[in-house]
Amino acid sequence: MAAVATVAMLAFAVLYFGQSPPSRRVVEFSMTGPEGLETGEIALSPDGRHLVVSVTPIGSLWVRPLDSLEWRQLEGTSGSRYPFWSPDSDEIGFFADGRLKKVALTGGPAQTIAKAPSGRGGSWGADGTIVLSPIRTGGQISSVPESGGEPVPVAEPADTRSSSRRFPHLLPDGRHFLFTNRGTSPELTGVFLGSLDGEAPRRLLPDYSNAVFMPRDPQAGFLLFVRDDTLMAQPFNLSQLEFAGGPIALPETPARGGQLGFYQFAASASGLLAHAPSGSAGQRRLVWLDRTGATVDTTNLVASGLGVPTLSPDGESVAYISSDEANLDVWTYDLDLGTRTLLSNNQGIDSLPVWSPDAANVAFTSQQGSTLYDIFLSPADGSSRPVVLYATEVSEAPLDWSRDGRSIVFASVHPETGRDVWYLERTVAADGWEPHLFLSTSADEKFPRLSPDGRYVAYVSNESGRSEIYVQPFPDGGRRTTVSTAGGDAPIWSRDGKELFYVDPDNTLTAVEVSMAGGFTISGVTRLFQRPSLVTLRRQNYDVSLDGQRFLTTEPVDAQGEAAATQSSIRVIMNWREKFAPEQ
DSSP states (O other): OHHHHHHHHHHHHHHHHSOSSOOOOOEEEEEEOGGGOEEEEEEEOTTSSEEEEEEETTOOEEEEETTOSOOEEETTOTTOEEEEEOTTSSEEEEEETTEEEEEETTOOOOEEEEEOTTOOOEEEOTTSEEEEOOGGGTTOOEEEETTOOOOEEOSSOOOTTTEEEEEEEEOTTSSEEEEEEEESSGGGOEEEEEETTOOOOEEEESOOSOOEEEEEETTEEEEEEEETTEEEEEEEETTTTEEOSOOEEESOOBOBOSSTTOBOEEEOTTSEEEEOBOOGGGEEEEEEEOTTSOEEEEEEEEEETOEEEEEOTTSSEEEEEEEEESEEEEEEEETTTOOEEEOOOSSSOEEEEEEOTTSSEEEEEEOTTSSSOEEEEEETTOOSOOEEEEOOSSEEEEEEEOTTSSEEEEEEEETTTEEEEEEEEEOTTSSOEEEEEEEOOSSOEEEEEEOTTSSEEEEEEOTTSSOEEEEEETTTOOOOEEOOSSOOEEEEEOTTSSEEEEEOTTSEEEEEEEEOTTSOEEEEEEEEEEOTTSEETTEEOEEEOTTSSOEEEEEEBOTTSOBOOOOOEEEEEETHHHHHOTTO
């Protein structure tokens, strides 16, 4: 296999880099991701010489010259998502720690360009303008100079409850851009054309897919997008900003990304096309690990997109998310009986299930009837439809429910302050909930988890420039204790309150001995084991058994249901148009 890959690379290098004008011969080859890691988003440099990928769940950027077999990690890019290139192919933009950043292809420290919580894609124009989609602005597309500054919304304001704009891609004129919009009605969903000059957006395609433009000559090219999981190319006239022909199906099936509507494909002006092929990697199995990371038990639960396993307070059931019904939904699974129950089933995304202390109900975040996330409540047995528990003009997601049943802590995404920590307090009426702000700063606070006695909240903040674990008294606040010092994510308390677990940046599960006698204190820190996907797509992907000795998580499986490697591949096609659209 190594010999075949080497020959393919050499052929590619000779044909692509060694001749002028370049050969129009079609060359195809596949490459594995860096060090066996799962690849997330991919981006080809404009000159077609380099490929950059983000890897999951660690989220760092790796670069590979296409005439080489070696990947190189870019330092200072931990937690990165949605990389994109500068027009000269010398720098890479990306989102991490609630900010838009850039790093040189040759390496060096990353530089912050702007605040951009939960960025959903960017594009870099020839004049130095960057368009981006920071979720802080409710899904509105914004622009910022490459030198840095405050992002400025462009075009008409987006209705945050009916519109979520993301994955922008600038056209060669530097003024118009493509973006993907998810709306509450069909006419508001699809690929749209926007403008930095304030023109009203216009829908080009009904498909909910990221789209890129690939030039053929100064006046024309192709829009690449995904329809029914198939990559499509449609001729597009730049001067008229209209389609110049019907779509062409490219028999390639890109893998779906972590966000609905995003597919893992990229193209360059030099005629290169790259994508991560869709496969069986979406099938995962629920497993138990011991404190060394060894698998000590497997379950019969195998599902597509299985994640965020959350153990019920009695230890008898698991709430989780799965895309078995096409959308991402919340389910429960009885560990003894092996039965599954669907709690949510709608056209939006449902995630982050949280059990009530009596295990009778499950709260979760959902997009039912909106592009924003609200908190819904469902009986754990699925006996009735979910009902709205809490909804505002921003997105909310529940993260924990106190043992006395009186408080639900949740994360809220605010346009000005980013992710904040709030809690709902049960009112005297017993069936009502009153919201209270617990923590709000200019940084992002996320993953709030209540200690078993309800006196403290562990959470994650990126105020230091990277995600760290902190603990603070609840609900009145007070002196804060720093738990992690080299990065951390996804804290979870042991059920007896004597340990606090979290995940290091290198994906190592870490246990901290804690005491709450006379105040919160830390004693010992133990790195337990390293394992992929303990945190994935900004969600915790593990839970702790009642005795604190085992850990519930997921692992990928093959078509036969056996454990599979997470290593992924990337398919590259040079001069794809000669193969799929030779007449256009």
